[in-house]
Amino acid sequence: xxxxxxxxxxxxxxxxxxxxxxxxxxxxxxxxxxxxxxxxxxxxxxxxxxxxxxxxxxxxxxxxxxxxxxxxxxxxxxxxxxxxxxxxxxxxxxxxxxxxxxxxxxxxxxxxxxxxxxxxxxxxxxxxxxxxxx
Numbered sequence: 001x002x003x004x005x006x007x008x009x010x011x012x013x014x015x016x017x018x019x020x021x022x023x024x025x026x027x028x029x030x031x032x033x034x035x036x037x038x039x040x041x042x043x044x045x046x047x048x049x050x051x052x053x054x055x056x057x058x059x060x061x062x063x064x065x066x067x068x069x070x071x072x073x074x075x076x077x078x079x080x081x082x083x084x085x086x087x088x089x090x091x092x093x094x095x096x097x098x099x100x101x102x103x104x105x106x107x108x109x110x111x112x113x114x115x116x117x118x119x120x121x122x123x124x125x126x127x128x129x130x131x132x133x134x
Contacts, residue, residue: 037133041094041116045131048089048096049118052082052127068100069124075102086129093134101125 052064058081059074061067068078083105086096097106101124109115115132 037114038116041114041131041133042118043116044090044094045116045118045129048086048131049120049127049129051089052085052129053120055085065120065127066122066124069102069122069127071124072102075100079103079105090131094131095134097130099128099130 049065055064057064057067058078059067061070061074064082064085068075068082082098086098086106090096095107097109098104109130110132113132115130117128117130119126119128
């Protein structure tokens, strides 16, 4: 009895075509891009914290940040000025939230957004700055 068989070269061509198609699709579809926002946002937060930590105070204290966390009254007095200063430091498309021992300033933190953070220790407690793209 004769049995029909595929020629071996036809099987090789089919496997080769499948392999080439698979590689081509891999290149065409690619892989997801790595997360690039977080490092830039961390840099914005660190830069903002560094500027505020080294900036002279408006009234009293060793630095702008130390003046802000000196007391509840100092934070209340300086809050609007702090928000304006950070608005000038950061690019227009970046929002911020500052948390101090005496209160918060800026825009409330959104859920599910990539943020950059920086924390600066002060004598009165830590100041945490978080930034994200609008």
